[in-house]
Amino acid sequence: MRAFPRYLPLHPIRALAAACALAILLSGCQSMGTDGLVASTAPTEISGPAASAIAGDMVSRLAEQIGPGKATIALKPDASPFGQALEAALKGWGYAVVTDQKTDSGTKIIPLAYVIVPFDGQVLARLSTDSVELGRAYTVTSSGATPTSALSLMRRG
Template identity: 50%
Template sequence: MRTLTALVLTAALASGCQSTEEALITSSTQVVVTGPAASAIAGDMASRLAERIGPAGTTSIKMENDKTDYATALEAALKALGYTVITNGKVAKDQKPVEISYSLDSFDGQVLGHLGTPSVALGRTYAVTGAGATPSSPLSVMQRN
């Protein structure tokens, strides 16, 4: 009888740990940000990345420029900080560029910016207006080993 009671109690406790498929549903979609908003986000993300990847004079950056306003603004912001930016994929034999990835996604009426390297990933949300974009969250930093 004790075994049956223990089994029923264990089953009851375990069933309380299950969740339904409706628990947390989050989704994000790629968003196109243009003009002043693209420049504001790119400038902020580039300066935050510069704090973590090393000096501009000795570090080059490799990125894919997909010809969006954000990619163009990100390239310009990195160059303005003094980095050599490689967008054509042609790396000299003596160069070891830091390869970056980037994205902008729409989430809960805001724009989520992501900028990553093999060693660090940065993320932040922005409130976008016609005049530009302002950070609406603290900077999220993830260090990778």
């Protein structure tokens, strides 16, 4: 008779890392909803200069992926400083931005959602469209924000 190997429980750090990896993978499967957008969220405690720095960096990276000013961006902003900064950054890169307005049928619309999450003294930022998702960590101060990680890029087929 063959004995089955005894499995050791995962170390708590490895279990946490596995849970985080699973959460990241599953967050990429999130549906964009019936109208193409998920609710965008950002904490209101991020300062205006920090929100502008993060939005400017993320929109410049988005423009590298979808081309600058080549489409109309559909955005459901929240009332946070980041929502306002993101809309301004998109317009600064030449994108037309619609929030609740209807557009004519010939206009190419790219739905865009964002999530800003404070985590362990940093802020994690994510922009999502139907074809690409960008993520990056930032260190935030009252006078701005600086990237603390490489850009994470996921393309959807």
